[in-house]
Amino acid sequence: MQVAPGAVHLPGWLPPERQAALVGRCRAWASGPGGMRHHAMPRGGRMSVAMTSLGWFWEPFSYARTLPGGGPVPPFPDELGELAARAVEAAYGAPPADGAPPYDIALVNFYGADARMGMHQDRDEAALEPVVSLSLGDTCVFRFGNTETRTRPYTDVELRSGDLFVFGGPSRLAYHGVPRTRPGTAPPGAGLEGRLNITLRASGLPADGP
Template sequence: MSDALFGAPPVEVAPGAVHVPGWLAPDAQADLVRRCRDWSRGPAGMRRHTMPRGGVMSVAMTSLGWHWAPYSYSRTLPDGTPVRPFPDLLGDLAVRAVTAAYGTPPAADADPYDVALVNFYDADARMGMHQDRDERSPAPVVSLSLGDTCVFRFGNTETRTRPYTDVELRSGDLFVFGGPSRMAYHGVPRTRPGTAPPKLDLRGRLNITIRARGG
C-alpha cells in the first residue's frame, strides 16, 4: 500500500513538511474509498460542523477514534453514542507514511496515532486557513488524498496570510507535516472537479487526516 507510483521522490515543502506524490497505489486508493464509505455510514454519518461564530463548514466530516468538533475532542457523539473505533489499518498506514516522508520511522516512545478525520469535499467545498492545534501530541499529521485533485495551501506558523506555498495534491498523494511545521496554517482554497481516477467511482475529494491526540 505504501509503494510510490513511478518512484516519485518526497518533496520538502517546508522544514518538516513533506509531499510524497503518488504514494498510494490505485488498488490501495480504491480500498480506502470503500472503507471511507463504510466509516461514514452511521451513527455519526458525515457532518458539516457549525463553527463558534455561526458559520457552517462546507466540508463534510466523520471522525474515528475520537469525535472532533470545533475545537475539542470527545469519546462520544453529541447524542452520547460512542465514536466508531480508530482502525488499526490507519495506525499502521500513518507509521509507514511518516517513514516514507522522513526516511525513518517514528520513535519507539512516540504517541500512537489514535484519531482520524475523514473529510469530503464536493465541487463547492473549501477549507479556510487553520492550525491543527487540538492535539496535545507533537506527532506529525498524516494526510492522504483520494479522488479529485485539490490545491493545498501550506503556510507559516505565525499568520494565515503569506508566505505560503500552493501544492497540487492528486489522488494517492501523501502529505506529512511535523516538527517546525507542525503548527503551520494550511487550507484548501479549491478543488478541481472531475479529476478523480475513474476507477474510484468518486465525485469529489476525500481527505483522511490521521493524528495522535496525545495525553
C-alpha cells in the same frame, strides 16, 4: 519533495488499488453512527466540508470520546495506524519513535465541488506528532503556510488522488487550507466523485477522555 522544513509531499504514494479500497472503507465509516457532519463554527456559519471522526470525535475546537447525543465514537482502525507509521517513515526515513504517542484519530473529510477549507492550525491535540494527510479522488489546491499568520508566505501544492502529505517538526503548527478543488479530476478507478481527505493524528490524550 520538501515543501517546508518538516513538511513533505510524496505524489502517487498510494497505488490505485489501495486508493479504491480506502474509498470503500471511507463509505463504510461514513455510514456508521458518527455519520458525515457539516460542523457549525463558533463565529457562525457551517463548514462546507463534511466530516466523520474515528477514534475521537472532533468538533471546533476540541475532542471527545462520545458522539453528540451520546454513544461511543467509532474506533480508530488498526489499518490506519499502520498506514500512519508507513507514511511517517516514507516522509522522514524513519518510523515514529518508540514511546511516541500512538496515532489514534482519523478525520475523514469529503469535499464536494464547492467545498473549501479555510486556513487553520491543527492544534487541538496534546501531542505534536506529525500530521499525515492522504488524498483520494479529485485534485485540490493545498495551501501550506507559516506558523505565525494565516496570510503569506505560503506555498500552493496540487494534491492528486494517491498523494501523501506529512507535516511535523517546525511545520507541525503551520497554517494550511484548501482554497479550491478541481471537480471531475478523480481517476476513473477511484470510484469517487469529489475529494476525500483522510487526516491521521496522535491525540496524546488519555484513553478515557481529555
